[in-house]
Amino acid sequence: MKEKLEMIKATVLEELKIATIKEELENIRVKYLGKKGELTQILRGMGQLSNEERPIVGKIANEVRSDIESLITKASDILKNNKKEMELKSEIIDISMPGIKQTVGKRHPLDLTLEKVNDIFLSMGFAIEEGPEVERDYYNFEALNIPKNHPARGEQDTFYINDSIVLRTQTSPVQIRTMEIQKPPIKMISPGKVYRSDAADATHSPIFYQIEGLVVDKGITFSDLKGTLAAFTQKMFGDEMETKFRPHHFPFTEPSAEMDATCFVCKGKGCSVCKGSGWIELLGCGMVHPDVLRNCGIDPEVYSGFAFGFGLDRITMLKYGIDDIRALYESDMRFLKQF
Ligand code: DAH
Secondary structure: OHHHHHHHHHHHHHHHHHOOOHHHHHHHHHHHHOOOOHHHHHHHHHHHOOOOHHHHHHHHHHHHHHHHHHHHHHHHHHHHHHHHHHHHHHOOOOOOOOOOOOOOOOOOHHHHHHHHHHHHHHHOOOEEOOOOOEEEHHHHOHHHOOOOOOHHHHHOOOOEEEOOEEEOOOOOHHHHHHHHHOOOOEEEEEEEEEEOOOOOOOOOOOEEEEEEEEEEEOOOOHHHHHHHHHHHHHHHHOOOOOEEEEEEEEOOEEEEEEEEEEOOOOOOOOOOOOOOOOEEEEEEEEEEOHHHHHHOOOOOOOOEEEEEEEEHHHHHHHHHOOOOHHHHOOOOHHHHOOO
16 A cells, blocks of 8 residues: 555646646646546555555655645746746837837939929919820820821830820820810929830830920010029029020920020030030920810910920939939839938
């Protein structure tokens, strides 16, 4: 009997060694000390022992019982401590770790230029108009005197949605939309995205920005066009800027011109940006073609107007010395952080 009790104690000790969770300890307790536990059974069978054996075995059995109880308590304390230790470890905050940097965004260079352009024209009394980027062929081409098979269509490689709907290749359709719903005097600019089916390289992007301008009223002349655009150029790039106009052709203006401005990198002396000429090409412009006015229900005998259009990207690139248009659309923070 004595050996059996010692055996039980040894087994309990072994089982406790491998117990890792609270539930396992409870199972061990039930297995040995529970109502039907092995030790409990033995204590119950004591009645059958002789009078001499009973106190001896009883003493040992009670000792083993309290040994087992204290072993289980000890094991349970160890488990609790381990658990706490692990919790503490997992919650440790290493105050020497670098913090999470809060970065502040920056304005995109195109946005900075656009804001300045808008401010200048708003100060001259222009309104800002908007038009859709998915545009009817009629507004993008037909109403601007560019019928089907006109060579000007070839110069603007177009993304067609279907036969009559395109991604606008220019902001000029906003001229038509504005004249259709507003009666002169009209004085507006319209900045926005345009699309052309060009492969991207340093000077081409399938998406870029244009700013359109339109003034229609009684008695508007080419002098108004020249004065307005010269004033814009000086406010945008500096008072010392000069402008000159070269004859050109656009289907929706007559006469048409391209405007050059003093190269603002070399101030006209000649450099690599202006290819030694001292001038840089800034925009296309002209007097609104009488047919275009007529297409919008405006009588060219009563009213006249001028229009102009330029690339926001080109101006931004010239202003900031950016030599690749793709940089404006790639969202590379190393580039964008510089502005
Ligand atoms: N829409 C023309 C283009 O994309 C630019 C332009 C030229 C607009 C002359 C005008 C203008 O309003 O009068 O090439």
